[in-house]
Amino acid sequence: MEALISIVIAVLTGCGIYLALRGRTFPVILGLTLLSYAVNLFIFVMGRLQSGVPAVISSRDQYTDPIPQALVLTAIVIGFAMTAFMLVLALRARSELGNDHIDGKNTREETPR
Amino acid sequence: MSHLVIAPILLPLITGLILLLMPERHRMRTHLLSMFSVFALMVISVLLIIKAGRGEFVVYALGNWAPPFGIVLVLDRLSAIMMLLSSTLAFFSLLYTTDEKAPQVSPHFHSLAHFLLTGVNGAFLTGDLFNLFVFFEILLLSSYALLMQAGSARRAKAGLHYVILNVTGSAIFLIAIATLYGLTGTLNMADLAVKVAAADADTAPFIGIAALLLFIVFGLKAAIFPLYFWLPAAYSSAHGPVAALFAIMTKVGVYAIIRVYTLIFGNDAGELSNILLPWLWPLAFITLILGAIGALGARELRVQISWLVIVSVGTLLTGVALNSETALSATIFYLLHSTWICAALFLLTDLIIRQRGDAEDRITSAPEMRQSLLLGGLFFVAAISVIGMPPLSGFVGKALILQAATGPQTPWIWAGILLGGLAVLTALSRSGSTIFWRMENHVVTAPAADIWSVIAILGLILFSFGLMIFGNQVIAYTNALAEQVLHPQPYIQAVLGHIPVKGN
Numbered sequence: 298m299e300a301l302i303s304i305v306i307a308v309l310t311g312c313g314i315y316l317a318l319r320g321r322t323f324p325v326i327l328g329l330t331l332l333s334y335a336v337n338l339f340i341f342v343m344g345r346l347q348s349g350v351p352a353v354i355s356s357r358d359q360y361t362d363p364i365p366q367a368l369v370l371t372a373i374v375i376g377f378a379m380t381a382f383m384l385v386l387a388l389r390a391r392s393e394l395g396n397d398h399i400d401g402k403n404t405r406e407e408t409p410r
Numbered sequence: 411m412s413h414l415v416i417a418p419i420l421l422p423l424i425t426g427l428i429l430l431l432m433p434e435r436h437r438m439r440t441h442l443l444s445m446f447s448v449f450a451l452m453v454i455s456v457l458l459i460i461k462a463g464r465g466e467f468v469v470y471a472l473g474n475w476a477p478p479f480g481i482v483l484v485l486d487r488l489s490a491i492m493m494l495l496s497s498t499l500a501f502f503s504l505l506y507t508t509d510e511k512a513p514q515v516s517p518h519f520h521s522l523a524h525f526l527l528t529g530v531n532g533a534f535l536t537g538d539l540f541n542l543f544v545f546f547e548i549l550l551l552s553s554y555a556l557l558m559q560a561g562s563a564r565r566a567k568a569g570l571h572y573v574i575l576n577v578t579g580s581a582i583f584l585i586a587i588a589t590l591y592g593l594t595g596t597l598n599m600a601d602l603a604v605k606v607a608a609a610d611a612d613t614a615p616f617i618g619i620a621a622l623l624l625f626i627v628f629g630l631k632a633a634i635f636p637l638y639f640w641l642p643a644a645y646s647s648a649h650g651p652v653a654a655l656f657a658i659m660t661k662v663g664v665y666a667i668i669r670v671y672t673l674i675f676g677n678d679a680g681e682l683s684n685i686l687l688p689w690l691w692p693l694a695f696i697t698l699i700l701g702a703i704g705a706l707g708a709r710e711l712r713v714q715i716s717w718l719v720i721v722s723v724g725t726l727l728t729g730v731a732l733n734s735e736t737a738l739s740a741t742i743f744y745l746l747h748s749t750w751i752c753a754a755l756f757l758l759t760d761l762i763i764r765q766r767g768d769a770e771d772r773i774t775s776a777p778e779m780r781q782s783l784l785l786g787g788l789f790f791v792a793a794i795s796v797i798g799m800p801p802l803s804g805f806v807g808k809a810l811i812l813q814a815a816t817g818p819q820t821p822w823i824w825a826g827i828l829l830g831g832l833a834v835l836t837a838l839s840r841s842g843s844t845i846f847w848r849m850e851n852h853v854v855t856a857p858a859a860d861i862w863s864v865i866a867i868l869g870l871i872l873f874s875f876g877l878m879i880f881g882n883q884v885i886a887y888t889n890a891l892a893e894q895v896l897h898p899q900p901y902i903q904a905v906l907g908h909i910p911v912k913g914n
Contacts, residue, residue, distance in 0.1 A: 298669070302448070303509070303709070317574075317578065318731060321689050322570065329574065331577065332578070332581050333577075333581055333870075335587075336581045336584045336585055337584075337586060338507075338585075339584075339588050340584060340588040340591075342592075343591050343592030344587040344592075345592075346484055351419065354608055364591070364597075365588070365591065368540055368587075368591070371544060372584055374631070375544070375547045375580070379547075379551070379577050381552065382554060382573065382812065383574070383577065386554070386558065386566070386569060386570055386573055387570065390566040390567065390569075390570045393562070393563045393566040394563055394566060394567060399571075399574075400567070401563070401566075401567040403494070
């Protein structure tokens with residue numbers, strides 16, 4: 298399970314960074330979203346992986362660490378807010394600048410359709 | 411337990427929420443409520459300074475959960491003075507917007523400014539690394555909205571870059587926090603200090619990685635050398651009062667660097683002690699020099715002042731890198747000075763733009779300003795202070811930092827600060843003489859500056875005089891502050907020894 302989840306986090310991070318380095322706003326936002334998923338999984342894993350044990354202290358003597366779950370919940374909420382804001386901002390920039398390039402200008406001439 | 415400690419977070423939060431609900435037509439009422447709340451905040455921070463000035467730590471455990479398990483707010487001398495700085499800055503920035511003719515105030519400016527204050531004060535007070543992240547996000551989200559109000563193409567582009575960089579920074583922040591939690595099992599800063607000092611040779615390198623990742627995040631907020639490119643564009647495209655409010659934001663990054671790298675990774679952190687110092691001073695030096703070059707090359711006054719913010723960050727971190735009590739004391743003194751005076755310059759530029767017609771703040775000849783004598787006089791005083799020429803507070807701050815320089819870096823620090831000062835002097839002489847002396851004959855028919863705007867700028871400049879006149883008292887406070895920050899044992903004991911309040 299450890300190997301599998303590390304690969305998942307690695308692939309998410311890799312794709313996220315690749316997309317975040319693109320020149321258009323939409324891939325960049327998609328990349329940052331993937332990156333935030335990777336980060337959320339990473340926080341989750343930092344509480345150690347266990348299966349079939351409850352997340353709260355109960356009658357059983359084994360339980361998973363509840364703090365990473367609390368942290369990840371906060372991080373997800375903030376991540377959603379940031380993504381929503383970025384999307385609105387990208388749309389705003391698209392209408393103000395007339396294109397969706399991250400620097401506000403097209404690098405090569407594109408024929409308007 | 412004193413509930414006053416949480417007031418600097420709750421008061422702006424509640425005021426912000428109320429202001430959000432106020433109808434748009436009640437402009438005057440909104441403004442009065444906002445001003446009243448910020449004034450109350452100033453009074454509270456003075457009370458907290460008096461409390462912290464006695465040298466005690468006020469630990470406020472939220473929900474009465476005993477540390478290290480719950481969330482704590484910790485008030486010490488450093489956080490108290492930073493809160494006084496943020497509330498005075500906010501007071502004068504908001505006072506500036508009293509001017510009815512100021513075109514820049516969008517209906518939600520005041521509530522956003524209060525949310526920004528919530529985040530800033532929370533970041534200064536929190537004793538918990540994850541809550542530092544949360545308060546960073548609060549202040550960033552309000553700063554995005556403040557930057558973007560009444561959008562333009564220039565603002566949209568600068569805002570997009572600013573937001574994307576900071577979201578990436580937040581991801582790195584979370585990775586660092588998760589790594590620290592995974593290795594030490596705690597996020598309370600005082601508890602982290604104990605656990606990090608006791609780290610064995612196996613985990614220490616990984617904790618070191620997390621420490622340096624944190625530095626990337628704080629460096630991005632503070633705008634140090636490789637991570638400052640967003641700042642001139644973002645600050646120069648913001649409206650005057652917004653840019654003045656933003657003057658505190660880089661200082662939040664500097665505060666986080668001071669807090670984390672003296673408390674957790676400070677002198678007593680075992681294998682990881684002072685992990686940052688080899689990196690910090692070269693980066694600070696380069697930031698200082700590049701900021702000065704940027705100020706020399708700027709073609710607009712707003713851009714030039716944004717570069718001055720970078721110069722001040724470089725100077726501050728040079729002081730932090732010296733890692734001695736005298737240097738840290740001088741750094742805090744300089745921090746107070748540079749924040750107030752940079753904010754005054756941003757507000758002043760806004761007035762200049764309004765009176766120069768189409769030339770705005772470009773450093774070229776333009777029609778004569780309506781009140782060129784008044785604005786020129788204010789600019790002259792502020793410039794002298796920001797350059798660091800005697801007799802104003804900038805000189806005192808820089809002289810103290812130079813005096814505190816010891817060790818092999820001394821020649822570099824002297825060269826950096828003095829050459830940087832010379833470059834800033836040249837840059838401001840150029841822009842000042844062009845803007846105020848090279849005038850065309852006709853006058854732009856702009857309205858005269860509102861009395862409140864002038865009072866706001868004067869107030870911020872008067873703080874510079876105050877720092878000079880009451881220098882002894884301020885330095886006595888900052889000396890005690892530096893002593894407290896560089897010997898974190900009492901802080902750790904105060905937090906970890908906190909006993910929950912008995913219920914009745």
